[in-house]
Amino acid sequence: MAKQLPTHARVVVIGGGVVGCSIAYHLTKLGWKEVVLLERKKLTSGTTWHAAGLIGQLRATLNMTRLAQYTAGLYAGLEEETGQATGWKQRGSIAIATTAARFEELLRGASMAKTFGLEVHEIGPGEIKRHWPLLEVSDVVGGVFLPKDGQTNPVDTTVALAKGAAMRGAQIFEEMKVDAIRSERGRAIGVATERGEIKAEHVVIATGMWSRALGRSCGVNIPLQACEHFYVVTEDFPELTPTLPVLRDPDHCAYFKEDAGKLLFGAFEPKAKPWAIDGIPKGFEFGELAEDFDHFQPILEAAMRRLPSLERIGIRKFFNGPESFTPDVRYMLGEAPELPGLFVAAGFNSTGIQSAGGAGKVLAEWIVGGHPPMDLWDVDIRRMQPFQGNKRYLAERVSESLGLLYAMHWPYRQYETARNVRLTPLYERLKGQGACFGETAGWERANWFAPAGREPKYEYSYGRQNWFAHAAAEHKAVREAVALFDQSSFAKFLVEGRDAEAVLQRISANDVAVEPGRIVYTQWLNERGGIEADLTVTRLSETRYMVVTATATGVRDFHWLRRHIAADAHAFATDVTSAYAMLSVMGPHSRALLAELSGEDLSNAAFPFGTSREIEIGHARLRAARITYVGELGWELYVPSEFAVHLFDRIVAAGGAFGLRLAGMHAMDSCRMEKAYRSWGHDISDEDTPLEAGLAFAVKLDKNLDFIGREALLRARERKTTKRLVQFALRDPEPLLYHNEPVYRDGGIVGRTTSGAYGHHLGRAVALGYVHDEDGIDAAYVESGSFEIEVAGRRFAARASLTPMYDPKGTRIRS
Numbered sequence: 001m002a003k004q005l006p007t008h009a010r011v012v013v014i015g016g017g018v019v020g021c022s023i024a025y026h027l028t029k030l031g032w033k034e035v036v037l038l039e040r041k042k043l044t045s046g047t048t049w050h051a052a053g054l055i056g057q058l059r060a061t062l063n064m065t066r067l068a069q070y071t072a073g074l075y076a077g078l079e080e081e082t083g084q085a086t087g088w089k090q091r092g093s094i095a096i097a098t099t100a101a102r103f104e105e106l107l108r109g110a111s112m113a114k115t116f117g118l119e120v121h122e123i124g125p126g127e128i129k130r131h132w133p134l135l136e137v138s139d140v141v142g143g144v145f146l147p148k149d150g151q152t153n154p155v156d157t158t159v160a161l162a163k164g165a166a167m168r169g170a171q172i173f174e175e176m177k178v179d180a181i182r183s184e185r186g187r188a189i190g191v192a193t194e195r196g197e198i199k200a201e202h203v204v205i206a207t208g209m210w211s212r213a214l215g216r217s218c219g220v221n222i223p224l225q226a227c228e229h230f231y232v233v234t235e236d237f238p239e240l241t242p243t244l245p246v247l248r249d250p251d252h253c254a255y256f257k258e259d260a261g262k263l264l265f266g267a268f269e270p271k272a273k274p275w276a277i278d279g280i281p282k283g284f285e286f287g288e289l290a291e292d293f294d295h296f297q298p299i300l301e302a303a304m305r306r307l308p309s310l311e312r313i314g315i316r317k318f319f320n321g322p323e324s325f326t327p328d329v330r331y332m333l334g335e336a337p338e339l340p341g342l343f344v345a346a347g348f349n350s351t352g353i354q355s356a357g358g359a360g361k362v363l364a365e366w367i368v369g370g371h372p373p374m375d376l377w378d379v380d381i382r383r384m385q386p387f388q389g390n391k392r393y394l395a396e397r398v399s400e401s402l403g404l405l406y407a408m409h410w411p412y413r414q415y416e417t418a419r420n421v422r423l424t425p426l427y428e429r430l431k432g433q434g435a436c437f438g439e440t441a442g443w444e445r446a447n448w449f450a451p452a453g454r455e456p457k458y459e460y461s462y463g464r465q466n467w468f469a470h471a472a473a474e475h476k477a478v479r480e481a482v483a484l485f486d487q488s489s490f491a492k493f494l495v496e497g498r499d500a501e502a503v504l505q506r507i508s509a510n511d512v513a514v515e516p517g518r519i520v521y522t523q524w525l526n527e528r529g530g531i532e533a534d535l536t537v538t539r540l541s542e543t544r545y546m547v548v549t550a551t552a553t554g555v556r557d558f559h560w561l562r563r564h565i566a567a568d569a570h571a572f573a574t575d576v577t578s579a580y581a582m583l584s585v586m587g588p589h590s591r592a593l594l595a596e597l598s599g600e601d602l603s604n605a606a607f608p609f610g611t612s613r614e615i616e617i618g619h620a621r622l623r624a625a626r627i628t629y630v631g632e633l634g635w636e637l638y639v640p641s642e643f644a645v646h647l648f649d650r651i652v653a654a655g656g657a658f659g660l661r662l663a664g665m666h667a668m669d670s671c672r673m674e675k676a677y678r679s680w681g682h683d684i685s686d687e688d689t690p691l692e693a694g695l696a697f698a699v700k701l702d703k704n705l706d707f708i709g710r711e712a713l714l715r716a717r718e719r720k721t722t723k724r725l726v727q728f729a730l731r732d733p734e735p736l737l738y739h740n741e742p743v744y745r746d747g748g749i750v751g752r753t754t755s756g757a758y759g760h761h762l763g764r765a766v767a768l769g770y771v772h773d774e775d776g777i778d779a780a781y782v783e784s785g786s787f788e789i790e791v792a793g794r795r796f797a798a799r800a801s802l803t804p805m806y807d808p809k810g811t812r813i814r815s
């Protein structure tokens, strides 16, 4: 270990757990030398030392799986590289299902794994028993076997990563607590310790459950909270063989592994116990928490039913240790939006050992390259909302998050804790009308409406859920009459000042130097041509613009905007999301309804598509924008929040005569899928260009106007497009698509779906998805192929199209 604390470093990594050590390892692997890692106590002394060491590779999404796959490969070779034993063993893993729904979930996961070559086998109870002879399988429906999964010794693996980093020049200091993160002119510039200060170009917080407090000390939001996390180690268990794969029994919240002749089994119980809500006790190191036998007992009883011979074996160790959990059970990675130069890797939700390799690699690449090396939105810290740092919110939410690791991952599953926190002004009105709410970025949004006499409550399944028919009726109203959506949660920014046009012109791929009153659909691109944001920019006046973007990307997009306003520019951005409600009135009867309410001429001549202006309804003045996300004639109405209820009441009172129906987000999603409207974070991301995403029509490439990403797009235009977003519709009206299903063309896998929904007008499941072909993809390629989509192991024929299957010419929106 190094002794003399340097005064300068390129990167200071704070935290010597598996994550911090992996980041230091990968930074040095990329050739960076002045890397310093500071650990307040001893390496691994936080959470890492007591992890069970399971390395599973199949994760919820493609990119997370790719990272876990990388981790397994890294650990397998670490001993040879560093000379430090890691305890890595590749014995595979089995997940079992005791219900048909769980089996479908496993098979859908296995299908997804095919798109990137992860080996997964479907196995029946007999084969499961052959792998684990002691197992009671009478209730088992089936399972999946991943032969390449492994397990490792977390302490030794961390030490090996630290050794690898040190071998390439990193300096590692134990007993070196960081007391403060220094910043200057809004940028992190180093750290302070009791033995002195280190100036650094980049600082990384990898301090596990300490991260929330450390982040808050420098104004950075890192919403995580520690929970108690349990496992048990038995006395010697002679019937266990050392080659047993890891076993997961998610229906009974438990995992099992052979551990040096003993059995280790742990729990992901449905209601967890948050720990140290007011702060981690001072001096906590290699800490264990008190046993809680009552809490663990249901898991133990289920384990004994699964492994009857367990009844004869004594328990040697009842372990309880803290681990940090996040509100959405995904970790947080990336540059903090509040403080450039400060990076975060924390909140690993009991998957830190299996995630550390991949997370360390991509964070190091992010630091060195200046941008995420791949689409990391699943774990990007910019998805977090400021309110989520609230400790009472966190304590309540993480008591649910821990159990979600093994709970059924139902489509459309909603959180049950810490709800009704962020409400639009229309919440009570919608509730009174039977709304069933879902949560996005903390906002309660009406997802669907239950008719009178029906409870607005989800009944989950992989098939048609209980709201299917209600969403279908809402969809029909959008297509044939008129529907009202509450889109108040959509993020809204004002950009004002003499340079507002110049700022937005530079970051927008489309031309925003338009007449006041025009709405421009545009992407914001990065230098690589990837899509950072997908939104509308409305010019309000010479010096004022309004930007509207999705609820989930508000924090991210606002920071992108702010970062691209030069210090000397006369342009000011304000997040006005809460100031304005947004009601959208969509459908062929919307013109008649709004014309009656406003007394205005809303004809095509007077109010063309893509324009916006003030109108009056009731006693409110509001901004009406003729634009749509559902593919119909319609207006979005932006109104000061305090007038929202008044406006809503007027629309609803007049709406009956026009066939008005309240509609929710599920109907909106189904409509936008039919029209092939893209959703950022699903169908488009920072690694997809508008050319690949089929959005070239919204790019000012031929206008000789400069904008971020232009050069990259000009270069890309010269090459063949080898990746292209395509719309699909299953020929069989029965199966449902969600996302991540493999796409086949002429029998071979060419891609995967990025989002899916049932298209009620088209009468079948619709999806968007990327297809890849090195020889290039054009309309002829799509039209001449025979496409199939795989759902839970079965392939279904699909129609594919580059133009929207619903209203391809856009006549309805311009009608």
Ligand SMILES: Cc1cc2nc3c(=O)[nH]c(=O)nc-3n(C[C@H](O)[C@H](O)[C@H](O)COP(=O)(O)OP(=O)(O)OC[C@H]3O[C@@H](n4cnc5c(N)ncnc54)[C@H](O)[C@@H]3O)c2cc1C
Residues within 6 Å of the ligand: 014, 015, 016, 017, 018, 019, 020, 038, 039, 040, 041, 042, 043, 044, 045, 046, 047, 048, 049, 050, 051, 052, 053, 054, 055, 176, 177, 178, 179, 206, 207, 208, 209, 210, 214, 229, 230, 231, 266, 320, 321, 322, 323, 345, 346, 347, 348, 349, 350, 351, 352, 353, 354, 355
């Ligand atoms: C019972 C249990 C079983 C688990 N099993 C598994 C498993 O099978 N597979 C798996 O993948 N994951 C598992 N995990 C999760 C895994 O252990 C964690 O996700 C992982 O260890 C987190 O690593 P980390 O580096 O983020 O945090 P930590 O290991 O906590 O490291 C953070 C470090 O930062 C240091 N630090 C804090 N503040 C400062 C400061 N101001 N200055 C300097 N240093 C500071 C701390 O001392 C600590 O050493 C398990 C967890 C538990 C509790």
